[in-house]
Amino acid sequence: MCSKIQCHIIPPYILEELAKRGNVSCKKALNDTHRIEERRRFALNHLLQREEVSGNGSRFVYDCKNTYEQRVSLVLQEGENSTSDETTNSAFEASGFVRDYFRNTFGLNSIDGNGLDIISNVHYGIAYNNAYWDGDEMTYGDGDGKEFTDFAKAIDVVAHELTHGITQFLANLEYRSQSGALNEHFSDVFGTVIKQKYLQQDISEADWLIGDAVVTEEFPGIAIRSMKAPGTANDFDTQPDHMDNYYNGTADNQGVHINSGIPNKAFYLCCLKMGLDDCALLWFETLKSLWRTANFNDMLETMILTAQSLIKEDKIAKESVVVVSESFSAVGLTPIVA
Amino acid sequence: MKYKIIVEGGFAGISREYEGEVELTPEETKSILEGMKEGGGFQNQDIRDGFSYVIKIENDNKVLRRKFEEGNMPRSIRNFMDRVRQTNRKSTK
Ligand SMILES: [Zn+2]
Ligand SMILES: [Zn+2]
Numbered sequence: 199m200c201s202k203i204q205c206h207i208i209p210p211y212i213l214e215e216l217a218k219r220g221n222v223s224c225k226k227a228l229n230d231t232h233r234i235e236e237r238r239r240f241a242l243n244h245l246l247q248r249e250e251v252s253g254n255g256s257r258f259v260y261d262c263k264n265t266y267e268q269r270v271s272l273v274l275q276e277g278e279n280s281t282s283d284e285t286t287n288s289a290f291e292a293s294g295f296v297r298d299y300f301r302n303t304f305g306l307n308s309i310d311g312n313g314l315d316i317i318s319n320v321h322y323g324i325a326y327n328n329a330y331w332d333g334d335e336m337t338y339g340d341g342d343g344k345e346f347t348d349f350a351k352a353i354d355v356v357a358h359e360l361t362h363g364i365t366q367f368l369a370n371l372e373y374r375s376q377s378g379a380l381n382e383h384f385s386d387v388f389g390t391v392i393k394q395k396y397l398q399q400d401i402s403e404a405d406w407l408i409g410d411a412v413v414t415e416e417f418p419g420i421a422i423r424s425m426k427a428p429g430t431a432n433d434f435d436t437q438p439d440h441m442d443n444y445y446n447g448t449a450d451n452q453g454v455h456i457n458s459g460i461p462n463k464a465f466y467l468c469c470l471k472m473g474l475d476d477c478a479l480l481w482f483e484t485l486k487s488l489w490r491t492a493n494f495n496d497m498l499e500t501m502i503l504t505a506q507s508l509i510k511e512d513k514i515a516k517e518s519v520v521v522v523s524e525s526f527s528a529v530g531l532t533p534i535v536a
Numbered sequence: 537m538k539y540k541i542i543v544e545g546g547f548a549g550i551s552r553e554y555e556g557e558v559e560l561t562p563e564e565t566k567s568i569l570e571g572m573k574e575g576g577g578f579q580n581q582d583i584r585d586g587f588s589y590v591i592k593i594e595n596d597n598k599v600l601r602r603k604f605e606e607g608n609m610p611r612s613i614r615n616f617m618d619r620v621r622q623t624n625r626k627s628t629k
């Protein structure tokens with residue numbers, strides 16, 4: 199079989215095929231190859247700008263002071279008390295909650311499993327209507343106050359962005375087309391799971407909305423996305439909830455924030471029958487087995503295999519395979535169950 | 537100077553379009569044209585939920601069109617965009 203050393207000289211398309219067949223070292227080599235390439239490019243760019251602080255999942259919050267620069271002024275760090283700025287405090291508290299959720303639930307040591315420091319930038323830009331993950335840190339805008347408000351104050355937004363970091367290190371799902379929609383999907387999944395934990399909600403009380411706290415009353419909608427009813431969160435929401443309405447266009451990196459509605463809906467359906475915690479475990483373990491170019495069917499196949507082993511280990515209910523199959527069939531993705 | 541700016545992607549995945557014409561000083565025009573020429577170098581492949589910016593400028597009957605990402609958006613174009621955003625708001629998906 200394929201040893202780790204051999205993997206690095208095998209062309210990516212063969213690694214991909216082997217990864218699909220469950221070869222973990224090939225999957226790792228495949229993801230690493232791209233990651234190393236990207237890291238190198240990234241490191242070169244950042245080399246002259248900043249020195250990386252190594253740590254053990256410690257939080258650092260920087261105030262960008264409404265410029266378009268990151269890490270302008272360090273305003274709060276692990277072990278310190280809160281500041282007079284609510285946005286700073288929220289980013290700090292929420293990122294700690296997310297970190298602790300992954301650590302206490304799955305034993306994951308920070309974003310990379312290796313104690314990476316958790317860096318948040320707040321007050322980025324002017325009336326900036328966005329939040330993003332850039333490969334090593336999170337950045338939040340204040341919103342324009344007309345349609346969007348403070349992105350750092352929403353637990354699901356913070357969890358969504360931090361999960362992009364986790365996905366980068368676990369599976370490095372390529373940010374385009376179906377692998378990109380899966381990347382978005384996993385961020386929404388843990389965004390909504392962690393929001394429910396944070397609000398101490400039962401799945402029946404949960405709204406399954408993403409970004410409801412960052413839209414204003416003037417915004418034409420109640421949230422940015424809905425996992426329960428994709429396509430209904432606002433006037434611009436074109437998320438499909440079934441493969442029949444799959445978006446085939448080129449916008450949004452071939453629909454990464456659009457087609458994620460399909461697996462999002464399947465996740466919601468699964469949760470109704472399996473419960474939030476079993477689903478969270480199944481999705482997390484599945485993510486660990488995915489690879490850069492995995493598509494919807496690859497994920498489903500991997501999820502079924504993962505569910506089968508979790509059932510064997512008595513970690514999730516034995517009906518789980520059937521529930522997963524039914525939930526995904528309902529959105530037009532039918533697995534082949536062995 | 538005529539402009540058309542499309543902001544795409546981001547956490548919300550909602551596109552925004554700004555289009556119009558502005559009077560600029562020669563210095564302002566110069567810095568925008570420089571940004572259009574010089575920006576857009578390094579692209580950070582690890583950005584998730586980052587905006588992308590499609591900028592079209594028409595000046596002296598010459599049309600310039602460039603696409604920038606969050607990480608390589610020139611400062612002069614950002615400043616210009618912030619100015620335009622104050623006065624002109626229109627959204628599409
Ligand atoms: Zn960074
Ligand atoms: Zn995202």
